[in-house]
Amino acid sequence: MNYEQLNDLYKLPLFELIEKSRAVHKTNWPKDEVQLCTLLSIKTGGCSEDCSYCAQSARHSSGIEVERLMAKDAVMERALQARANGSTRFCMGAAWRGVRMGTQRFEQVLDIVTDVAKLGMEVCVTLGELGAEEAVALKKAGVTAYNHNVDTSPEHYPNIVTTHTFEDRLRTIRHAQDAGMSVCCGGILGLGETIEDRLKMLEVISNFNPQPESIPVNALMPMPGTPLAENPQVDPLDLVRMIAVTRIAVPKAKVRLSAGRTCLSEEAQALCFYAGANSIFYGDKLLTAKNPAVEKDRALLGKLGLATLAPQPEMEAPACDEEQALSPSCCGCD
Ligand code: SAM
Ligand code: DTB
Ligand code: SF4
Numbered sequence: 001m002n003y004e005q006l007n008d009l010y011k012l013p014l015f016e017l018i019e020k021s022r023a024v025h026k027t028n029w030p031k032d033e034v035q036l037c038t039l040l041s042i043k044t045g046g047c048s049e050d051c052s053y054c055a056q057s058a059r060h061s062s063g064i065e066v067e068r069l070m071a072k073d074a075v076m077e078r079a080l081q082a083r084a085n086g087s088t089r090f091c092m093g094a095a096w097r098g099v100r101m102g103t104q105r106f107e108q109v110l111d112i113v114t115d116v117a118k119l120g121m122e123v124c125v126t127l128g129e130l131g132a133e134e135a136v137a138l139k140k141a142g143v144t145a146y147n148h149n150v151d152t153s154p155e156h157y158p159n160i161v162t163t164h165t166f167e168d169r170l171r172t173i174r175h176a177q178d179a180g181m182s183v184c185c186g187g188i189l190g191l192g193e194t195i196e197d198r199l200k201m202l203e204v205i206s207n208f209n210p211q212p213e214s215i216p217v218n219a220l221m222p223m224p225g226t227p228l229a230e231n232p233q234v235d236p237l238d239l240v241r242m243i244a245v246t247r248i249a250v251p252k253a254k255v256r257l258s259a260g261r262t263c264l265s266e267e268a269q270a271l272c273f274y275a276g277a278n279s280i281f282y283g284d285k286l287l288t289a290k291n292p293a294v295e296k297d298r299a300l301l302g303k304l305g306l307a308t309l310a311p312q313p314e315m316e317a318p319a320c321d322e323e324q325a326l327s328p329s330c331c332g333c334d
Contacts, residue, residue, distance in 0.1 A: 003196075020244070047097065089145075099134050100127025123142055216259075217239065
């Protein structure tokens with residue numbers, strides 16, 4: 001969808017917008033299930049990049065403890081725990097600018113992925129920039145999806161990050177798709193962007209060909225010591241609107257209600273699910289920040305009568321849409 005179409009949807013009275021997104025949701029996700037994903041930071045802090053929202057950048061004084069790449073046994077223990085708790089997707093994050101073939105740390109990550117992939121959960125990794133070769137190696141090791149967010153509009157991106165570009169992000173996403181991995185790509189609300197920026201970000205994401213398999217919608221968790229530490233909380237109803245428009249623009253994606261749930265009431269989260277969110281991060285911790293307790297989330301899903309989505313570790317990545325590839329609004333992929 002293009003910006004004008006997204007903006008026309010966004011401007012609708014809220015109930016009218018939600019009625020539309022609900023209808024799209026019901027057609028594509030008739031069972032009202034929620035995917036549970038557990039996150040683990042396998043390498044924390046000390047990152048060379050200057051993303052102004054992130055506690056893990058070495059350029060900010062967030063006070064988090066820098067940790068080396070975790071040993072495989074320790075990761076396996078956490079993955080088994082996640083599976084026992086009912087998670088169907090295990091997402092491993094590393095605070096790196098990127099990874100390179102032939103380095104010891106990348107070999108170590110491939111070894112970890114190979115073993116985690118045997119546990120029957122979907123495996124997602126987010127390791128920063130990837131080249132074509134690295135993407136192929138990750139796919140071969142058993143990665144289901146690669147998470148790499150565009151985070152905001154192309155126009156606002158340089159106000160948020162200066163050590164890499166929006167184009168760099170797109171290149172990595174292209175490499176992940178070319179290697180046959182599903183792509184998990186979304187953004188953050190609350191970075192001082194306008195509504196126009198949010199919709200321009202969604203325009204880019206919805207024009208990926210193939211469209212992403214999942215879209216995390218994060219609400220900024222202002223981290224002490226980062227340049228955005230004093231940013232105000234995102235209005236929960238703006239989050240609901242954004243989720244509804246995302247559901248309509250990318251009907252088959254899992255729309256993940258991601259960072260920031262600790263500041264959302266149960267009622268606001270319920271409205272997000274009703275508008276089209278069908279995935280959450282599950283477990284008391286995100287990468288460095290807090291997430292609602294597992295018991296609290298279980299109780300919430302129980303109260304709403306929402307079932308959980310079964311894992312599909314062998315699922316095919318979404319296919320390229322030939323018609324979209326020929327249309328003028330296509331992002332230029334070939
Ligand atoms: N280094 C990798 C990268 O940049 O893609 C992976 C880790 S990075 C922490 C993954 C995503 O987490 C970011 O793209 C951003 O969307 C989200 N994120 C990071 N810090 C956040 C915060 N304080 N609040 C909300 N979302 C955040
Ligand atoms: C995503 O979009 N959100 C997750 C996951 N992908 C890697 C990360 C959220 C991080 C929140 C801040 C923190 O824990 O430091
Ligand atoms: Fe590093 Fe990723 Fe954080 Fe940016 S978002 S500072 S690349 S860990």
